Amino acid sequence: MPIADKQQSIQHLFWRAGFGATPAVIQRESHRPIRKVVHDLLHSHEAFAPLAVVDGESPVDRPVLRKLVREGTVDRVMLRQKIKDDTEHLRDLNGLWIERMASGQDALREKMALFWHGHFACRVRNPVAMQHYLNTIRQHALGRFGDLLMGVSKEPAMLQFLNNQQNRKNAPNENFAREVMELFTLGRGNYTESDIKQAARAFTGWGFSPDGQFLFRENQHDDGPKTIFGETGNFVGEDVIRLLLAKKPTARFVTEKLYRFLVDDQAGNLATNPRIDALADRFYSSGYDISDLLETILTADWFYEPAYIGNRIKSPVELLAGMQHTLSITFEQKQSVMFIQRTLGQVLLYPPNVAGWPGGRNWIDSSSLLFRMQLPNILLQAGQVNIKPKEDGDVNTELLARRGNRQMSATVSWTTFEQAFDNVKADKLPDALAAYLLQQPLGPAQRALVLKRVKPESTHSEQIRSLTAAIMALPEYQLC
Structure with a gap:
């Protein structure tokens, strides 16, 4: 099959x-050369930098707080203030991560962290725990999947989210063990109910201390023999992780999911796909080297075939961070970033459930598509917000994203963007801008539509701005 031209290929890679x-x-x-560009994306010269908005607080879980309130040992006014502060810290962490994505710094790490956030979906209301969880997936995003899996599995946020803090030898809780197998590693059909029950026994005692550190509570651990995947031993949680990594279906499951994220989210059944077979075998043989798998995919000729270019709907976060990066957009109010995410159906740190966001065509419905196409006019030309966010049942996102019909104040740094098109003649501007902003050329009808937004007497700079807003408002801009 033919390969896209070089500019289109590079744009495809960066999206x-x-x-x-x-x-x-x-x-x-x-x-x-593509290979050198990919190498630079994988090996950023910047040292890993944790994101931090809060420090020095305990990630004690909400059931404990409610118990203290019932006992009268916590002031209710102070409790309400703590909940408000925690919610605002989570909002600030959300915004800080979006800023990092939009900065373009270490972009592949942040893109993969977004993928892992959906894969290892986690949602608790304590900002200290969520901040630590987020930095763990960011730190290991390009490393070894085994290190990432172990790190996330021991995060207080994940242990709380999946109820393993309540997993004790006399009353095993299977939730954590089930999701580790079904959603994090093997996928359905590659384990038995007995495997889950036995693994839950191995994970007994895994929890966290009041100061937010992973804690193995030996007195709550079932130290008896367990049989998991046909092997018997006095297994602990680390042994379960080792057994999961030893099974090839884990490499296959993760590879398929990453392929859908990077290449084709409408690929259909990949169970017998020889391309996935080869990628999964390499992933397994490399010791689950994430960077090696990424390099194999991103440098493959088939990755740049036209069938895979512009075939994915941008997730809300991809759309928002991409617009911010393209035009150096900054928001005057933190609520604006939350409002956009909530209206479009993807709020970072607030996945809908343990399975994460379904993605693909699920990103689009009549309400979200309308807002997606209105967003460029709202941000670039001070348009009005005339749409309400989707109801997600979470009072925290509702309060922090509330905007009504007010203007959404944003600052656009046009100078650098315009410089790239300074020498383009007026009649060539629509196609030159579209070649950058879209993954497919403008059709005659689209060209006529965007030209209607340009006033005949406008300056070159004004033409660039009007055309950019018009092209970004096209349905095709929703694709990458």
């Missing part, structure tokens, strides 16, 4: 391995 790129970066990288 799938990041959140787009500025025109200057696209122009520069289009002169370099």
